[in-house]
Amino acid sequence: MRDISRTRTGWANRLEHWLPKLVLAPTTLAMIVCMYGFIVWTGALSLTKSGMLPQWEFVGFLQYDKLFANPRWDVALSNLVVFGILFIVISLIIGLFLAIFLDQKIRLEGAIRTIYLYPMAVSFVVTGTAWKWILNPGLGIEKLMRDLGFSDFEFRWLVEQDMAIYTIVIAAVWQSSGFVMAMFLAGLRGVDDSLIKAAHIDGANVWQTYWHVILPILRPVFFSAVVILSHIAIKSFDLVQALTGGGPGYASDLPANFMYTFAFNRAQMGIGAASAMIMLFGVLAVLVPYLYSELRGSQRD
Amino acid sequence: MLKRSIAVCVAAASLALTPASYAAEVEVLHWWTSGGEAKSVAYLKKRLESQGVNWKDFAVAGGGGENAMTVLKSRAVSGNPPTAAQIKGPSIQEWGDLGFLASIDDVAKTNQWDALLPAVVSDVMKHDGKYVAAPVNVHRVNWLWANPDVFRKAGASIPTTWADFMVQAKKLKEAGFIPLAHGGQAWQDATVFEAVVLGVGGPEYYKNAFVELDMAALNSATTDEVFRVFGELRQFIDANSPGRDWNVATSMVINGEAGMQIMGDWAKGEFAVAGKKAGTDYVCVASPGTSNAFTFNVDSFAFFKQSDAANQRAQKAMAQEILGTDFQKVFNLNKGSIPARLGMARDEFDSCAHDSMNTFVSSAETGGLVPSFAHGMAVSEAVAGAIYDVATNYFNSSTSPADGKAQLVAAVQAAM
Numbered sequence: 283m284r285d286i287s288r289t290r291t292g293w294a295n296r297l298e299h300w301l302p303k304l305v306l307a308p309t310t311l312a313m314i315v316c317m318y319g320f321i322v323w324t325g326a327l328s329l330t331k332s333g334m335l336p337q338w339e340f341v342g343f344l345q346y347d348k349l350f351a352n353p354r355w356d357v358a359l360s361n362l363v364v365f366g367i368l369f370i371v372i373s374l375i376i377g378l379f380l381a382i383f384l385d386q387k388i389r390l391e392g393a394i395r396t397i398y399l400y401p402m403a404v405s406f407v408v409t410g411t412a413w414k415w416i417l418n419p420g421l422g423i424e425k426l427m428r429d430l431g432f433s434d435f436e437f438r439w440l441v442e443q444d445m446a447i448y449t450i451v452i453a454a455v456w457q458s459s460g461f462v463m464a465m466f467l468a469g470l471r472g473v474d475d476s477l478i479k480a481a482h483i484d485g486a487n488v489w490q491t492y493w494h495v496i497l498p499i500l501r502p503v504f505f506s507a508v509v510i511l512s513h514i515a516i517k518s519f520d521l522v523q524a525l526t527g528g529g530p531g532y533a534s535d536l537p538a539n540f541m542y543t544f545a546f547n548r549a550q551m552g553i554g555a556a557s558a559m560i561m562l563f564g565v566l567a568v569l570v571p572y573l574y575s576e577l578r579g580s581q582r583d
Numbered sequence: 584m585l586k587r588s589i590a591v592c593v594a595a596a597s598l599a600l601t602p603a604s605y606a607a608e609v610e611v612l613h614w615w616t617s618g619g620e621a622k623s624v625a626y627l628k629k630r631l632e633s634q635g636v637n638w639k640d641f642a643v644a645g646g647g648g649e650n651a652m653t654v655l656k657s658r659a660v661s662g663n664p665p666t667a668a669q670i671k672g673p674s675i676q677e678w679g680d681l682g683f684l685a686s687i688d689d690v691a692k693t694n695q696w697d698a699l700l701p702a703v704v705s706d707v708m709k710h711d712g713k714y715v716a717a718p719v720n721v722h723r724v725n726w727l728w729a730n731p732d733v734f735r736k737a738g739a740s741i742p743t744t745w746a747d748f749m750v751q752a753k754k755l756k757e758a759g760f761i762p763l764a765h766g767g768q769a770w771q772d773a774t775v776f777e778a779v780v781l782g783v784g785g786p787e788y789y790k791n792a793f794v795e796l797d798m799a800a801l802n803s804a805t806t807d808e809v810f811r812v813f814g815e816l817r818q819f820i821d822a823n824s825p826g827r828d829w830n831v832a833t834s835m836v837i838n839g840e841a842g843m844q845i846m847g848d849w850a851k852g853e854f855a856v857a858g859k860k861a862g863t864d865y866v867c868v869a870s871p872g873t874s875n876a877f878t879f880n881v882d883s884f885a886f887f888k889q890s891d892a893a894n895q896r897a898q899k900a901m902a903q904e905i906l907g908t909d910f911q912k913v914f915n916l917n918k919g920s921i922p923a924r925l926g927m928a929r930d931e932f933d934s935c936a937h938d939s940m941n942t943f944v945s946s947a948e949t950g951g952l953v954p955s956f957a958h959g960m961a962v963s964e965a966v967a968g969a970i971y972d973v974a975t976n977y978f979n980s981s982t983s984p985a986d987g988k989a990q991l992v993a994a995v996q997a998a999m
Binding site: 333351526 | 649652653656659660674677678681767768769772821822823824825826963964965967968972975976977978979980990994997998
């Protein structure tokens, strides 16, 4: 080692030392400015009386008071809870089962896997538009069933205030469960065969093998899937915009739609910024415990 | 940078070639990108280019101009606003208050805009007593579009009051038609709500409650009645309406599926495209109870401060052109609206436009000429948004009139 470094010039050594830092500098800078800088900027805006354009007149937490007094924000927040929980849980369950079924060394696995994964290749706007037609009572499922002779068939969640949010869950699950399946499938392939054989020798049936041996091994996959799904849930915007437009009324609004409407359409940038900060806290509430457990875990290793 | 230097070269060349030219350009932000609207803008461009003003198109597509406004804000904040932008109503005042707008008062004085424009319109165009914007058209929002064929088949007559509307709509419904074609989007809900407010409460109440935002008027018994009538309309629309675009609703009237639609006069374009004739194939009447009133929605261009002297002259040339008789005629024939400028030759316009022009003049005298709150003419974006929220939520639920009123009062107060 020493011989080689001695034959190099000092210049090359210095280059080797600085090159990685130079290469990473633009990315780091862009991230500091565009991510953290703008987070601070948004936080500051949320404390001002900014309307159409930023105005630096600080008003304390007035915008947050206004935000939480707004019935539309209540709807958006409770929708996020309903949507987030259902979307994550259903996607996990469907994804896990699809992965387990695909893992049974079946024929045509490659083709089936691609079919399930395919919705992920479509953008949420396309998903939303397609499901809008499928769920529309006058065009989609309801009309199909009625044309088939079931004249009393009714399926009109899309146009019902109380049910519209569930149509968003349906479309989002359709889009994302294939992706969850892929994650679990990768995890399942990583499980050591000898562990399964050992379980069999100990007399465990299939169910017990999965529940007591394989699923615990997949714990990190669960965590990653939950983190990825929950940030998809919190930033969901385009799906709502394309599928329901937030309607009927504003019954299927999510916080991201609320933020966009107030910041850009209604000249209430302060309230928009405040709602963005609340969304950020929502993401942090999920991420911080996860990162904490990850970091602790890696230290222990 | 390259583009700009080319533009400068072109401008310089045109200065050299055409004497008495402005040798400058106007950059115009607008969202008129579809059919008749795009044609109208192209005409303005042609007129200006014939005067040697280079037109730099800055079109940002997207329905109500939300995308365009977002772009405009970022351009303005970075100190590089366009020459003119499509801004209307109280937003002109907001931009003026922020100090972005240029006075074009000398153009207005030379061309006597004060005499050409009704006071309610010119007030909107002025900031601090000086003209900063020029109106291109006047839309009437309180129209009821009806298919006479449907009414004949159902044995109904076209209603003129809200009480009558309920009776006739029931007849249509019993005959198997959808009485009211409607698209369940917030702005369309608000458009119908506005028609109910004006028809039930009259112009005086409308102005007090929804323009001046007088809490006593908003809290009055009239508001209860408004919400009661508005709520009654829920039964006359079809279940598939949520999310439907307005022009799809119009086509339901055109093809005889539905009897009526409440929509501004831009709906006329849809009838024209379908080859229908006003008066025979379709009927335009004022929305119930508003025959002597006129909710106006005026599109206008606001002018931004320019540092370059040549561009300032170009800006003024554009302002003058917009209120010229040629542009006003061509633009409004294409768009379905009526000219903002009074006293123009009207023989090329159709019967609906004639009715609109007559009411525009007469209602200006009687006080029935009111700004549309559903189309950003009456109140700030924040308050208009609050009214939208209440109206759309009420119309799509089974909220009681009393609760609707309470929500409206609370929302308006919070947004002020």
